[in-house]
Structures are given as structure tokens and as C-alpha cells.
Amino acid sequence: MSSHSEQPSAEHLDRQARHVRLLGYGQPGVYRARTAKVTVVGAGGLGCPALQVLAASDVGELTIIDDDVVERSNLARQTLFRETDIGRPKVVAAMDALSRLRPEVTVLPRQVRLDAGNSEELLAWADVVIDTTDHWPTRFAVADACLALGVPLVWGSVVSWDGLLTVFAPGSGNPTLADLVDREQQLRAEAPNCATVGVFAPLVAEIGSAMAGEALRIVTGSGSPLVGVVRSWNGRTGRVRELPLAAQARATEQVPTANPNPNPNPNPNPNIRPEERILDVRPAAHPDLSINHKYTHLPLETIAEHVAQGRIELLPLDEPLVIACAQGPRARYAAELLAEAGAESVRTLPGGVPALTALFATPSSQALPTHAEEPR
Template identity: 40%
Template sequence: MEPLGRPGPPLTAEQAERFSRHLLLPQLGEIAQRRLLAARVCVMGAGGLGSPALLYLAAAGVGTLGIVDDDAVDTTNLQRQVLHGAADVGRSKLDSATERLHAISPDLQIEPHSERLTPANATDILRGYDLVLDGTDTFETRYAVSDACAELGIPLVWGSVLAFDAQISVFWPTSPGGVTLRDLFPDPPPPGSVPSCAEAGVLGSLTGQVGSVMATEAIKLITGVGEPLLGRLLVLDGLAQRWTEVPLRPRDRAQNLPAAAAPAPAAAAAPDAMDSAQVRQAIARGETITFLDVREPFELTSGAIPGSVHVPLAPVMTEAGRAAIPREGIVVAYCRVGPRAELAAAQLRGVGIEARWLKGGYPAWIAAESARAS
């Protein structure tokens, strides 16, 4: 793919020595290093994921780093937020991060943003950057960042960690096959419905793994080398130490329209999908059908198909999570609208389970059942 930025001025002798190990790589070389030095990257949060990402981006020679963080260092941060030390407790994370990063790269330009990013200010904060990395831990911020990057047309390297599990992707809807966070999870959960790291815990070293991968994705995008995680979700099961990759594709925006405004469904479902009528027909033929609900726990308040097995999408990507899924007959995965169920079905087929996804999700099933009863 094309690199994000133009090369900066020729390297000085000092820079050539400093980045010599990059210059030895045929895929990088001097021009790529000059692109890094000219790049403007914004990192959301100087915390668990932001710490390793910022450290490696600074060491790699990225010329300008924006940092968005309005928090202070807390003792509980030290287990994973390696930018900060015990002497920094109570200090602004921006001040602590700036000092540490300048110790690594004295010429680094740092643009601090000591404010909380919101839907109202997101585009103003992120405008002017070539690339954004998001390692924040609140859903409001994550969706605000993704929406703003989509509006501005800039790529977003996204990472998420909780307990022993992690997910990483690159969201860039203007690129071929690119998607946004909303293609994976259409809407954020209600406040307080999903545990935070402060409530569920997180393995500190796992944030180092994920933050380093995020930094690598940023370097690849800036320099144009390799194949970035566009249209792909990387899932890490830290306990089993297994990486799983699942494809992503843009969802049908019409799926989120009210029923009266949505277009009529196509006559034939996709080969890997089943609509409600097809599922009913399969049941009538005596086929064994297992409904797999891949929604998050907070979504279950709206109801579920009777007899469903509930395994959210992230555990479906792991061997341990799949252990709860029966392997007899056909597994029909469903979510609220379809994208997560499609991913789950593809993953299950990849490990030898006959799986389909329910077209239209749970609302379509409820509508079909109501029509049958009337």
C-alpha cells in the first residue's frame, strides 16, 4: 500500500547512526526512515497500551507525537503503564510521558492534549495528524475516536485488552476493504454494563504485547511496508498464547435503519447465512440446530432465542470459548444485526464446525416469530 506521509529532509550523520538498524532493512531504508521522522501520530492515552506504543514510536524516530490524556499517575497504573515510575505517582501522565519520551528521543516533538476527548471535540483534536492509535478504556472515547477518524479520513490503529484477552485492528473506511469500529460493534454498550480493567483486571505484560503490535502497525502504515491489519481482526488468547485472525468487512448500513425504512430483504441469503424461514425449515426437516448468541452480556436484556448457547464473540475466537459450543448439526450464530455473527460463523467453520449466521440478527427472528403467531 501507499505510505501515509512524504519523506522529510535527508538524514544527518547522527540520525543515520541512530537508526542504522532500520536502514539495514531492505523494506525500510533511508526513505522510510525519513517518512517516520516527518510523521505526525496521535496516541490516545498514555496508559497500558499507550505506554509501549509511545515508547516504540519514539524510539523508531516518529517526529511528532500527540498525546491525549487528562489523568494523573496512580499506584495501580505501575503494574502495566511502563512509561511511568513510582516517583511519578500523583503527577500528570502527560508530564511523566513527555519526560520519559524525551529521554529516548530528545528531538521528538510532543503535542500534549490535557483534555478528555469527546464527540464534540474529537475532530478538532485529531485533525492534522497522519494516524491515530487508540488504547483508551472507555467506550464513549473509543467510538468518538473512531467516528472522528472516519470523518477525517485518517487510519486508526485500535487495540483492546481485558484480563487475558486482546483484540487489535486497523480501521480506515476510505481504504479498500476498510471498516470502522461500528462495523464490528455497531453501538457502544450502556454505561457500567461491561467491566473495566479496574473491575475485571488485566495482565500487565499483555498490554506490552498489544501496544507493541499497535506500534508496528503504525510504522507499516507510515512507511507503506508490509500488510497492515486492514479488514482483519487479530484476537489474542493470552492464557493459551494463541493468535487468531478473523476477516472484517463493512456491514450493511441499512441493517441499522428502522424496519419501515429498511429495504426489502434479498430473495436469497448469502451461502453462509440463513434467514429465519430457512432455519425454521431446517428444524422442520429434523436437522439439529444450535443457536449461538454471540452478543455481549448487557445485550441479553432484550431477550434471546430459547435454548441458545451464549458465548460472546471474543471467546468464540479462542479454543477455550469454543469448548461450550456443541459440534453436532448446524450452529446458527446470531447477534443484534449480523456482523459479529458472521465473524463467529466463519471462525467456527475454520475449525471444522458446520456454522451459519442468522441474517438480520435477533430482531429479524423476533419479527418472524411474531408474524408466525399472528
């Protein structure tokens, strides 16, 4: 197999003609892509479109790490695979598909489960790593290894109708995965995944391709990667929003409002004030929580719809709110929307729903039913 260290041939440049003509990319970008080594962890819904775009863009060497086999339920969103691939290792089926797309591509299949013990060895030679997995121990193993190795990490996630994308770059001043989510809580809690709550297939293809774009920008030096910013997709409405990600995780994040409401009463629970309503903004597919406090399950998508359509009378704006979600960005976005709509007082809950379920484990007659306008 070629090491792709030679200058691109005329045939190669002809295939990449639109990149050659692209201002800021050009022939130097084509050459850099051809000599790049990209490792994709996970050959699933996000990994398949990412690999397809990278191979078509003539990235020189692609390493695929995955220990799974193709199942029929994968075929709706894992676009490299066909019926005839069912039962085959994903890394082998993906390698064959990419070779048909571009015969000279160098694909290194690694049919192994990446973990904390082998992550640095598996990722050591990559110029950039793309993590498309949905397993938190694997995600943190990848993030830790990239941080130790000084390798840029393109990180994405899709569950149900919601997606996230960001880039973690080497450097002490840059955010890490631990700034996006709480490590201990994510490792302790059983997170929802595509098998339990489903996934919108077009959103997977969109974000997987976007992850490939981030990797290409990094290896070609042709643009600014998404460092310090989390891009959030709402697949139900097609809207995309970008949220800042700080390098130091805050214990509490306050959203300024016109009428802040300090806590006048002592409370044995420092995270929740007695007068606050807990607003659970996870997707509608998540079950309501049974907790001993004022509670409403109002998905972020519903909040965004009401704000966009001017139906703010359907939002609980006249009482203090504490917003909870599974990871963080949804809660921050919801808090911003509610503050802009005129909420009396709104803040996000440190630790999100995992912390909430630990605090309130008993059924409650005070728990309110899911908001009547919530789409089911």
C-alpha cells in the same frame, strides 16, 4: 524544539542503523518517520508501549491526549510510569519518560478528555492517529473525526485475555469502526473494562507495540497496514487469528455448514429460532446470562482448546446454534471453529449480547449452567 524537517544527521542514522539497513524501509523510511506527526489517544496500557516504540523509532512529533493521572494499579502494565509518577498527569509523566528515552523528541501533551466536540480540532494535524482508549463514546468520537479529516486510524482493544487490532484507512470503500461494532448498542451498553474484569499485562504490551508498527508502516510507506482485517489475540493460549472485516456491516452473518437447518417454525422473535441454542462465547470472566431460552456460556478460548485437542465431543454440535459475543469478531471466529468441527447449524446473532439481554430480561429455568469444561 526542532521541526525535524532537516535531513537526518550521522548520529541519527547511526541510532537507526538497523532501520537504515532494512529492505523496504531504509534511509527514506527513517526520514519519513522523522518528519511524521502521530497522535496517540490514551496513555494507558496500550498507549505506553506504542509511544515507547514510536519514540525509539524516531517519529518526529508525538501528541498524547489523556486527562487521567497515574495510579499505582497502572504500573503493572503502563510501562512508561514509575512509583514516583503516582498522582501526576499521565501526559506529563509520559512526556518525561519519552524525553529520557530520546531527548530530542517533540512531545505535545494534551491533558484533556477527547469528545465529539473537540475531536476534530485535537486530531486535525496528525498524519496518523492511534486510539488506545477503552471508552466507547471516545472511540466513536476519534473514529468519526478521523473519517471526517481523512486521517488513518490505528484501533486496538484489550480486555481480560482478549485483544483486537485493525486499521481504518480513509476512502469510501474501506471499513470503519461502525463495520466492526454496532454503534448504538455499544454506546447504550456498559462495556467491561480492565478495572472490572482485569487484563493480561503482556498482551497489552504486545498489542500496543503492534499498533506502533501499524503507524510506522503508514507514515513510512514501508508495508501494507492492517486494513480490512481484524487481528484477534487469545492471551490465554498465545494464539493469533486474522478475520476479514467488510466495508458494509451485514444484518446477519451465516457460516456455511454441511447440513444447514432452515427455520420451519414461525417465531415472534425474528432473531432467535425456538430450536436454536444460544451460545455465549464471551470470556469466562463475564457472568452467565439469565434468559428465557436454551442457553450455554462457553468461552471462545474453551471452544478453541477443544477443537485444537480433538475433544469435539465436548462441544454442542448436534443442535442449531446462534453465537453471541460483545463485539462480533469472537462470535465469527467461534462460528467458524464450530462449523469446521461439524456443527449441525451455526450462525452469529446480529447485535450480539447487548441485543440478547434486551430480548430476554426475565430469569429462566431453561438457562443451562456454564459448560463444565469452562476454565474459571
